Structures are given as structure tokens and as C-alpha cells.
Amino acid sequence: MKAGYYWLVVCAVLIASGCSSLGVKPWERNLLAREDMLMDADALDLAFDEHIYFSKEASSGGQGFAGGGCGCN
Amino acid sequence: MQLSKKKIAGLLSAATCSLLGSAAQADDNPWDVDSAILYYSETDRVMAIEPVISATKDLGDDASVSMKLVLDSLTGASASGAVPSTMVQTFTTPSGNSSYQVNPNETPLDDSFLDTRLSYSMNWETPIDRNNRRNLGFNVSREYDFFSLSGNALWDHDTNQKNTTYSYGINVELDAIDPVGGAPRPLTAMLAQDKMSGSESRDIVDLLFGITQVIDKSSLFQVNLSLSEASGYMTDPYKFVSVVGITGEPTSQLFESRPDSRSRQSLFGKYKKMFANKDIFTVSYRYMTDDWGIDSNTFDFTYRFNMKEGYFIEPHLRLYDQAAADFYRYFLSDSEPVPQFASADYRLGELEAATVGVKFGQQITEQHGWSARLEQYLQSGDGAPDVAFGQLTQQDLYPDVEALIVQLNYSFKW
Numbered sequence: 001m002k003a004g005y006y007w008l009v010v011c012a013v014l015i016a017s018g019c020s021s022l023g024v025k026p027w028e029r030n031l032l033a034r035e036d037m038l039m040d041a042d043a044l045d046l047a048f049d050e051h052i053y054f055s056k057e058a059s060s061g062g063q064g065f066a067g068g069g070c071g072c073n
Numbered sequence: 074m075q076l077s078k079k080k081i082a083g084l085l086s087a088a089t090c091s092l093l094g095s096a097a098q099a100d101d102n103p104w105d106v107d108s109a110i111l112y113y114s115e116t117d118r119v120m121a122i123e124p125v126i127s128a129t130k131d132l133g134d135d136a137s138v139s140m141k142l143v144l145d146s147l148t149g150a151s152a153s154g155a156v157p158s159t160m161v162q163t164f165t166t167p168s169g170n171s172s173y174q175v176n177p178n179e180t181p182l183d184d185s186f187l188d189t190r191l192s193y194s195m196n197w198e199t200p201i202d203r204n205n206r207r208n209l210g211f212n213v214s215r216e217y218d219f220f221s222l223s224g225n226a227l228w229d230h231d232t233n234q235k236n237t238t239y240s241y242g243i244n245v246e247l248d249a250i251d252p253v254g255g256a257p258r259p260l261t262a263m264l265a266q267d268k269m270s271g272s273e274s275r276d277i278v279d280l281l282f283g284i285t286q287v288i289d290k291s292s293l294f295q296v297n298l299s300l301s302e303a304s305g306y307m308t309d310p311y312k313f314v315s316v317v318g319i320t321g322e323p324t325s326q327l328f329e330s331r332p333d334s335r336s337r338q339s340l341f342g343k344y345k346k347m348f349a350n351k352d353i354f355t356v357s358y359r360y361m362t363d364d365w366g367i368d369s370n371t372f373d374f375t376y377r378f379n380m381k382e383g384y385f386i387e388p389h390l391r392l393y394d395q396a397a398a399d400f401y402r403y404f405l406s407d408s409e410p411v412p413q414f415a416s417a418d419y420r421l422g423e424l425e426a427a428t429v430g431v432k433f434g435q436q437i438t439e440q441h442g443w444s445a446r447l448e449q450y451l452q453s454g455d456g457a458p459d460v461a462f463g464q465l466t467q468q469d470l471y472p473d474v475e476a477l478i479v480q481l482n483y484s485f486k487w
Binding site: 034048051055058061065 | 379
């Protein structure tokens, strides 16, 4: 379990350090600005899925917070 | 003195104009309303209907407020954790006032499962400056035997010409659990009905650190690292663990017992790519690990085909697997000492799951759109484990869970 935790941190640091050379100019964002290209597009679907899988499996969160406000364990 | 009064008056009038301007601008902005209803039905088990309405208003100057109301109505049966037997089994309902019987060779299901949940959340996003935003929110949720209150704060920091966004978040949740008939004393016999007085509670603190990165004109990715610490009552008060004799027949049913703390860490990654300036491929992966011994992997894929006149169709595939919790037990043997923790809740067992579905919809105008989603969920585990003996080798100790998911969405401006 501890090894898994260290891997999480190492991956996050590597990804963070590799970001600075990527990107576009402000006037090149027309596709990225579309609603269906947002990371939280279809927010209600994501919330439904989170609730369903929270109550059927032992994992939750990831994209958002893990707490569920639900008594379904 | 006169000058500074003038300055102050000027500043005040500028501020008033700015506020009035913002208010007027905010009044011009309609509410973006998303509504949906979910129908979820498991074969021979739980059925849920969940209407949701969510509304967001642009307050001007990059500030917004959003609200969400969820009603969740559940009925049906849920696996109690007890093993099947070749004989009729009798179980006491959670209230302790009545009982129900389970036929020979059938998985014991508690069919007294009935609940309604009402949840309300609100979020407020405001800019701090050109490159920083904050989002504050709270959620309150009420069920018959459960109450939850949470507050969260998220800070987004843009850099690299807004191509990179760092997110830092915290969520604090306080839950009160008031089980029907009282919380049973862990690992005591069902027949003893040894219940503790008062309600139980648990606290959860989640920390989130995320990076969203634009790669090029048509793709971006997100990586989140989440830490979650929960402490308090984590046991399911309605679940049993069977104690079996030498023939594999259950001799008693004990209420389950879980540790009173749980630490979880997860790494989540999501990648979106637009093809041919219209179709969108999305893939995400989550690795989760915790100190209960559960490791899980979740893959999620969608491909959205955007067609003419605002129509779209989006196939979806989700794959999930998890390792069992250290204290997960199919059953306990009456020849062994009772452990400190034990649960036969199938959701803590080793399992695999797949969801296959499709979503179809149309963005009719900028003002409104609709969509419909149809999905099938299948969860399976090892129904014939090596630990089984006697009559248990003839039983399915981990029956599949199959569910149908139907969802209708309608969005409009108001």
C-alpha cells in the first residue's frame, strides 16, 4: 500500500514538471472553449455515476472529492 | 482633507457604478438550468429513481453561483452478506420487530430496504485576480437514517498563459448515522439484538491537488491526486457475516464489524481530444488504494460523434476492478476465534465490473438541449472460492449484480 502511495506522488510531480512547454496561444482556443470539451462536461452524468458506483463499489472520488453525502457506504 | 474626501467620494461612486453595473449585467444573464431523471434497476434487487435539477447563474466579472437539488428514492432488496443454506433461513429485520424468511439455496436479501434521500448543494465561484479563482460550496443531505453536512473550498491558479491550471481543494464532511432499531454491537449475534444507544457519527476530510494542462488546439489532460481520511462509524449496521459449522450450514449470523478509520489515496487522469474539429474522445483512469487493503483500477472511455443539426451520439465503456478488503470474509467458521473485524459485504470483496452504454441527444439551440442515456452494468466476483466447504461448494457465494441505467436530461435557460 505504501509503495502505491509513493508512486502516486512521483507520478504527480513528474507530470507537474513536464507541463511548462505545452499549450496554445489565447487566440487558438476556439475548440477548447466548447462546452463539450470542458473537463466537467456532462456534470449531471458524472454526479449520477459517482453516486451509483459509490454505492456498488469500494472506491469513490478522483475527479472530485471522495465523500458522498450518502449513507449507502 | 477636501481632496481625500473627493477621492473617497469618487471611489465610492465608481464602486457603486461597478456594483450596479455588475448587478444589471447579472440580471441580464439567465439561469443555465440542467435537469435530469435517473432510473436505476438491478435484477431482483434495488430500484432507484433520482430526479435532479441544477441551476447556474453568471453574476458577471467571471463570478457565478450554482445550486443543485437531488431527490433519490430507493426500494427493493439488498444482499445482507449472509451465505445461502440448503434450509429455510429466518432473519430479523433491522427494527428487531419482525422477521423474514429466505428459501433454501437462495442468496439472503434484506427486502425491507426503503429510503428517500434529499440533497441540496450550493457553490459560489469568484475571481481573486486575473489568474486565480476560488470556489466555495456546501452540501446537505438527509435520509431516514443518515444526515450529512459538508463544506468545500477550491482554489484554481492559472499559469503559462492559462494553459496550466493548478487546483487545490479541501472538503470536510460530517455524517450522523442513526440506524433503524439502533446500531448493533459489532460481531454480536443477530438473535441477541444487542444494540447501542444513540446515533453514530463519522468525519471525512478530503484533500485534492490537481493539474489541468492544455496540450494543443484540440487536446488537454487533467491529473488529480486525492487524499481522504475518514474516522468514526464505518460499519454497515444492516449487514451480516454468517458463522458456519463443519457441514457449511450457517449456525448463526453476526453483525459485521469494520475499522473506525480509513485512509484513501487516489491518482486520477483524464485526457480529451477532439478529432476532425467535431468528435471528442475522452479517456480517464483512476487508481485508488487504501489502508483497508483495497486497490482499484477504473478505466472510462467515451467517444462523442457530433453530427448535423446539433445531434450527437456517444458510446461509453467503463471497466473496474478491485481487490478485497483485508477483513472481507465470505463467512466465518465456528471452529475459529471471531476476528476483530469482518464483513461479508460484497462491495468490499474482490470484484470486476463493466458498464456499456450509449448516450444520444441534441443541442437544439444555445438555449436548450436534451439527451437520453441507456447503460447496462454488470458486476461479478468469485462465487466458488477455495475457502468454501460442505454445502457452501454447491452455492453461488458471490452472485452477479446486473443493473439497467436509464437517464433523461433536459437543459434550458431561464
